[in-house]
Amino acid sequence: MFVVVSYDIPDDKRRTKVMKTLRDFGHHVQYSVFECDVKMQVYTRMRKLLQRHIIPEQDSVRFYFLDEDTVKKIEVIGNAPVQRAVASRIIG
Numbered sequence: 423m424f425v426v427v428s429y430d431i432p433d434d435k436r437r438t439k440v441m442k443t444l445r446d447f448g449h450h451v452q453y454s455v456f457e458c459d460v461k462m463q464v465y466t467r468m469r470k471l472l473q474r475h476i477i478p479e480q481d482s483v484r485f486y487f488l489d490e491d492t493v494k495k496i497e498v499i500g501n502a503p504v505q506r507a508v509a510s511r512i513i514g
Contacts, residue, residue, distance in 0.1 A: 424493045425465060426486040427456045431476065439475040440483065443468070449505045457504065 427444060431437040437454075444450070447468045448458030460468065472483055488496075496504050 423460065423462065423465065424488045424490075425458045425460065426488065427458060427483065428452075428486070429454050429481070429483045431481040431483075433477075433480070436475055436477070436481065440472060443471050443475065459505075 425448075427448065429437070429440050431440055431454075441450070441454075444456040444458070447460055447464065448456040451457050458465070458468065469485070476483060493504065498504060
């Protein structure tokens with residue numbers, strides 16, 4: 423499944439931990455946005471890892487699930503094309 427993950431975390435240390443966690447699962451496409459092409463089992467693991475780093479009362483992490491037809495319609499202006507996973511992996 424293709425998931426766009428965006429986050430708004432005011433604390434630098436927590437924000438860095440979230441960014442480093444997401445690097446293991448997807449492509450960093452904007453300052454606080456990742457595109458992840460993962461299987462459900464991998465998504466579940468990613469979500470659990472992210473929950474360890476955030477404070478829900480202060481931070482926001484959003485997951486946008488895109489179906490295959492929607493992914494094909496993504497338009498990009500600039501030099502960062504949509505990248506699909508070669509193979510999913512389980513971290514940890």
